[in-house]
Structure formats: C-alpha cells, structure tokens
Amino acid sequence: MSKQFIAYDYGLSKYNPLETILCYDDFDRGACGWTDLTPNFTLENFDARPSIIDKAKWGPPMLSTATYSYVGTHGSMDGLYSLKLATKPVAAKYTEVPLPGSMGHAIKRISRHKSFSKLQFEMWYAYTPEQDRNGLSEQSIRAFGAFFDYQDPNSRSHIGVRYLNSVDGELKQRWQCFQMADGVTDKDWGYGSDIEWARAGVDAMWYGRRYPDGRTDGFTDIAGGEQQLCYNEADDKINWLYLRFLVDVEKREYIEMQSGDKIIPMRGYAPTKCERYARIDGLLNPSVWIETDTDRSVFLYVDSVVVSVE
C-alpha cells in the first residue's frame, strides 16, 4: 500500500489496497454513489421487461445508525453512519425462485479509466436480522456477498464471493465464488421459465437453480472456505468484519480472498465469461447484497468500501 494514503486518511490504515484506489467510500460522508439495484424501466409506463424474478422490489439501501431497542445506537466503525441493506420480511424455500423483496442490494456504477491486471474489493461490514422476536437468530440470514459486474471488449463477468450462512434454517457458513457450473443453459439459469430472457452466468445472486445442500448453478464452494464468522451473542450486538477478494482480470481468474484474518487461495477458480452486452464495455460496478432465509428482515451494514487496481 502506498504510504501517502495513510497520511490522507487514517480510515484507510485498516485496508490493504492495490496501487491505485478507485474509491474509498466511507458512508459517514453519505451514500457515495451507492444506490438501489433496479431493472431497466424502458417500456411503456416506465415498466420493466417481464421476468421470473421481480427486480423492482428489493429492499432499498439506507444510511443507518444501527440502532436497537435496548442497546441504543451502535454507529459505524469509525463514525456514525453505515450503508444498511435491509430485505423485506419474505423468503421462499432455498430451492425455490427468490421472492420479491427477499434480498437487498446496493450498487455503484463506475467504469474503467486505465489498463490494469489486478482488481480488488475490500469492505468492513456487519450483519444481523431485525430484532423483531426473542432469541438468537443467526440462522435467519441466508447469504450475503460482494461482486463486480465487469465487462471488457470480449466478455462480461460477475466476479465476487458470497457467504452462504444458512439454508432453510440450517447453518452452512462457508464462502462461495461466482463461477457457473458446467453445462448450465439459459433456460436452466431462469429456473426453466419460458418467459425468462436472462443469460446464463449473469446475476447469480438470484438466477441459477439452487440445491438443498447449498450449491447453486452460479456459485461454487471455495476449498477451505468454511468459516464461522464473529457473530455476537445477541441480534442487537454487531461486530465489524473485514472482507477482501483479489482478481487477476487478465486471466479472468480469482487470486485469493480474505475474511477476517483468514486468507483463502483461489487460483484455479474463474468467474464465468458471458457474451458481452451492447454499450457497456469498461463496466466496473461494485455491488453488495444480502438475502433473508425466513419471514423477517435481515440487515447488512457496510461501514466502508475500498476498490483498487494495479
């Protein structure tokens, strides 16, 4: 890491960025360009193209103080505000098509400004369900993750990782990466629907068949990715956690990820290359999301994000 940046902002000292920092977004400064992930409202009446997945109903992100009834305000890791993603209190069974509102997303839309061979995402974050009932409910969170929606003149890829926490109430607690299984067709990807137009490999957060053991058509378990994260003894106590993943974009291959102090090698895993879409060469959109496993809202708090390249 270049030492000059530590002099600019002590908040960066808890990060390990590559040579060029594209963004350092501390949500104490506002939303920093992170917004709701929505479909394209390009049809008559500003409607979106019909799909088996209703992408217009995800829970919107918000600037949060992480406040609870009997704890009061947590604030964020080095300030008061984090970016909170909150699902709606609805979930289908793991193997079924995700319900409208069962996820929350946030995305920042940027584009490539220089040639680079490595791309890295880092964030400090916390997660918990809404404390709307008694007990400890770690198992209410199904999954969360971070990725880049990335396109160069040859192909488009979703590049990132997710933490599969729970499948229908059973804790799984392991890291997976965006890598589509072999032989998956576009129709498979859209759960066999005849109305679906999605292309296999794009938007694995909600597309791709899901299997009872936690696998999906779009996510691959990472060897050595089993990890119990620091989840406190009550749903109203949050701990800030560190996540990093590093990608070789020239080879379109993962290099490694880090969760807390655990570094997991990822050479040999590759994000799926999809046919490029019109007009979006240079797309470099970081995104985060969370999915609930049951009939309650679950929250992902993001204190800050660093995206860097070299």
Add this chain to the structure above:
Amino acid sequence: MRQFQTTVTERKLNFQGEFTTHPYEAGWASEAISFIRVEDVSGEAARLEAFVQISVDGVRWVDEGTVFQKISEKGDYFVRVSHFGGYLRLRGAATGDDANFKLTIWWVLKE
C-alpha cells in the same frame, strides 16, 4: 452542501386492505417529504388513507400525526414531516369493494 436522498421504498406495488411501507432510517435528515404516486386504481368507491409513523427501533411503530388527504384518483400526493427521530414509514389502508391501488412511494430527505 446539505446531504440529500430520494429513496423509493415501494415501487409500482399493488395494495389492498391495510399495509405498511418498508421501514426507512433517516436519522441524518431534518426534513422529509413522503410522496405517493397512484399509478393505477380500481374498485368500487376505492379510497386510500395513509399516515406517517415513527419508531425508536424500527420494529415498534406509533403514529406521528401527519396524515395524507384521502386519495381516490391517479396522481401524485405528498406530506411534509420534520423532527421525526431515526425511523420512518407509512401505514395505510385501501378501502372500497375490490379496491386496489398500484403505488410508488418515496421519501425525499434533506439534512
């Protein structure tokens, strides 16, 4: 420069009977406007009522006192709110025979 945020909490969603909107945190804002757009309405004598609610924790809610005029036609409607603490939402009710309101609902927030 003052902080500003427009957020869509419900987007082209159909409402029948009683409902509440997605809870929204706005502790940083000192003023808020709730906009309701009636995209479509159907049913006999269909009426929509909507009330601003606040909360200490985002789980238990109380009426704040601000109320929308009764709504029965397509169009955009708003109310202003201030001094609301940390959490905001609306509760509402669509009444009338087979009443259905297709709504988009925003918070427009300013520091």
